[in-house]
Amino acid sequence: MKRTSYPKEDIKVLLLEGVSRSALDTFRQAGYSQIEFHEKSLPEDELRERIADAHIVGIRSRTHLTAGVLAEARRLIAVGCFCIGTNQVDTAEAERLGVPVFNAPYSNTRSVAELVIAETIMLVRRIPEKNAECHRGGWSKSAAGSFEVRDKVLGIVGYGHIGTQVGVLAESLGMRVIFHDVEAKLSLGNARPAASLDDLLERADVVTLHVPETPQTRNLIGAAELARMRPGSMLVNASRGTVVDIDALAAALRSKHLAGAAIDVFPVEPKGNDDPFVSPLVGMDNVILTPHVGGSTAEAQENIGIEVASKLVRYSDNGSTLSAVNFPEVSLPGHPTSRRLLHIHRNIPGVLSRVNEVFSRAAVNIDGQYLQTSSQVGYVVIDVSTTEEHAAALRNELAAIEGTLRARALY
Numbered sequence: 001m002k003r004t005s006y007p008k009e010d011i012k013v014l015l016l017e018g019v020s021r022s023a024l025d026t027f028r029q030a031g032y033s034q035i036e037f038h039e040k041s042l043p044e045d046e047l048r049e050r051i052a053d054a055h056i057v058g059i060r061s062r063t064h065l066t067a068g069v070l071a072e073a074r075r076l077i078a079v080g081c082f083c084i085g086t087n088q089v090d091t092a093e094a095e096r097l098g099v100p101v102f103n104a105p106y107s108n109t110r111s112v113a114e115l116v117i118a119e120t121i122m123l124v125r126r127i128p129e130k131n132a133e134c135h136r137g138g139w140s141k142s143a144a145g146s147f148e149v150r151d152k153v154l155g156i157v158g159y160g161h162i163g164t165q166v167g168v169l170a171e172s173l174g175m176r177v178i179f180h181d182v183e184a185k186l187s188l189g190n191a192r193p194a195a196s197l198d199d200l201l202e203r204a205d206v207v208t209l210h211v212p213e214t215p216q217t218r219n220l221i222g223a224a225e226l227a228r229m230r231p232g233s234m235l236v237n238a239s240r241g242t243v244v245d246i247d248a249l250a251a252a253l254r255s256k257h258l259a260g261a262a263i264d265v266f267p268v269e270p271k272g273n274d275d276p277f278v279s280p281l282v283g284m285d286n287v288i289l290t291p292h293v294g295g296s297t298a299e300a301q302e303n304i305g306i307e308v309a310s311k312l313v314r315y316s317d318n319g320s321t322l323s324a325v326n327f328p329e330v331s332l333p334g335h336p337t338s339r340r341l342l343h344i345h346r347n348i349p350g351v352l353s354r355v356n357e358v359f360s361r362a363a364v365n366i367d368g369q370y371l372q373t374s375s376q377v378g379y380v381v382i383d384v385s386t387t388e389e390h391a392a393a394l395r396n397e398l399a400a401i402e403g404t405l406r407a408r409a410l411y
């Protein structure tokens with residue numbers, strides 16, 4: 001079997017936060033044997049230590065890959081977020097370092113949407129309070145304040161993958177769907193865009209949030225927005241904890257302006273299952289609290305494991321960066337007869353001509369060349385007909401070019 005500079009068995013894969021076994025299987029089937037698996041996220045000092053010699057790192061939403069942590073990861077070639085959100089990674093810094101970040105943009109979409117629909121029905125029927133009362137030995141059979149969801153207005157903030165799925169499921173129950181997004185979106189079914197966020201808040205019986213964590217969505221729902229919501233309406237948040245001012249929400253629930261809430265994500269979440277959960281919402285009977293499990297179903301986790309591990313394997317084996325969230329995207333064919341060299345560099349004038357000089361000096365036949373750039377980074381892939389040793393020497397020459405971020409020779 002032909003191979004070049006780096007034996008596959010020496011590539012270290014660090015998997016955290018109990019990603020699905022399907023991820024391990026995918027790596028093993030592709031020939032990767034050095035896999036370190038942790039059920040939990042690691043404390044930052046241990047993370048810095050473990051990441052130092054990892055080539056591939058897989059995380060979920062809890063592990064923060066900050067610029068400081070990434071600086072320790074000198075061998076890192078790629079990051080996999082085994083989830084949808086990538087806000088926990090400094091993706092701009094990863095790009096600057098020449099490290100693509102992959103995620104699973106749709107694998108748990110349905111799981112979140114189902115949970116949101118279930119919670120909407122529960123809230124509108126006042127089940128959380130009734131459940132809590134029965135558990136305390138109470139019994140108050142009454143229809144007061146309980147409604148069908150049919151014909152009620154669901155307001156979806158963030159009409160992306162999850163928001164649209166929620167809308168479709170809600171319409172199948174006979175709800176009327178309105179949405180607000182910062183981008184123009186195609187309405188599915190009979191869903192209608194609201195004139196503005198305020199308009200949505202004023203009209204919806206239940207508001208559900210499906211925006212990413214960004215500086216713009218921080219405290220998107222604060223005291224003023226909660227005050228705009230209809231008296232007796234309800235809020236569902238399974239997006240990110242930073243999107244809602246949690247103290248303002250607690251106050252709106254206490255004053256009974258809001259009749260209930262279902263919250264899956266929190267501004268501060270426990271680091272692990274053994275850590276305590278602290279929130280101003282604890283103890284409120286009309287609030288459904290869940291420990292960030294919107295995407296935690298067997299189906300979603302299994303699919304995510306395969307999807308993200310496959311993307312990492314494909315990048316490691318073949319160089320393809322298709323669907324990377326922070327990186328120039330190239331989809332590459334196989335290279336059965338050539339050696340493949342990858343060169344990632346700062347996008348500054350002159351680098352490409354120096355790359356080409358290396359090959360013209362070497363007088364090798366170039367079988368294929370692929371280039372994609374972003375404003376920060378250039379990614380060039382060169383297939384050449386040559387020996388393993390020569391490819392390794394060419395890789396070293398490429399690595400010496402000023403502006404190089406990463407240079408690799410593939411199998």
Ligand SMILES: NC(=O)C1=CN([C@@H]2O[C@H](COP(=O)(O)OP(=O)(O)OC[C@H]3O[C@@H](n4cnc5c(N)ncnc54)[C@H](O)[C@@H]3O)[C@@H](O)[C@H]2O)C=CC1
Pocket residue numbers: 084085086105108109112157158159160161162163180181182183210211212213214216217220238239240264265292293294295296
């Ligand atoms: N609770 C959980 O376990 C899970 C939570 N999530 C969270 O859900 C979020 C949404 O996921 P997807 O629907 O897949 O993302 P998406 O990217 O498909 O949709 C997000 C939508 O929000 C819109 N948006 C962005 N900023 C906005 C703003 N300021 N106001 C209104 N709309 C805005 C975007 O234009 C986009 O249409 C993820 O970013 C993640 O944080 C995702 C999966 C599981």
Ligand SMILES: O=C(O)C(=O)COP(=O)(O)O
Pocket residue numbers: 060061062082083084085086108292293295296
């Ligand atoms: O997919 C996401 O963005 C989520 O929030 C799910 O995160 P998790 O994999 O459950 O840590």
